[in-house]
Amino acid sequence: EPEVTQTPSHQVTQMGQEVILRCVPISNHLYFYWYRQILGQKVEFLVSFYNNEISEKSEIFDDQFSVERPDGSNFTLKIRSTKLEDSAMYFCASRPGTAIAYSNQPQHFGDGTRLSIL
């Protein structure tokens, strides 16, 4: 079964440094998402992406964050100047294209990237 893959599984970065989290969504999917889960807390929506542009973003997704789909397969989340509070598990998700029958097309999640800011 096709999977969403995320790399790296664990990223350790010094505060203030830029970090790029990578995701390869399932190949025929058209909607892409990033979520964040601070340790012990709930999963929070960051951003959704469709047709090469951001569809929706949360208040967490400030100017320090950006997303890109540079080559038609990868979907990246960049944090320009990391802060201690950016330490979290970051999940990428994707789902197929048609709006109809969403119930048959749930979001598929990757295994996550654990980001640790020192």
Added chain:
Amino acid sequence: AQTVTQSQPEMSVQEAETVTLSCTYDTSENNYYLFWYKQPPSRQMILVIRQEAYKQQNATENRFSVNFQKAAKSFSLKISDSQLGDTAMYFCAFASTGANSKLTFGKGITLSVRP
């Protein structure tokens, strides 16, 4: 805005027994989707079961079933014949019907299955 509430932080069940995890939500929409996701210690997010709000019949997936009460905005998950591998964090989630709809998650509940 939608909200999802899971008020029980943790539960414990004996292996082979049945357990019910509670979830309530709030929305002004008439049609939407509800999900339960499982997050084992490995931290993956695994879809357990989903329910469409316009369907009155409760969804079932093998040992997992839901009790969907639309008027009460309640969406509980029943796990029958609990197995040790069911030990995990369980998240209830809501999605609108829009094509690009995001998932709104509850805080989750930690389920421990005792041998």
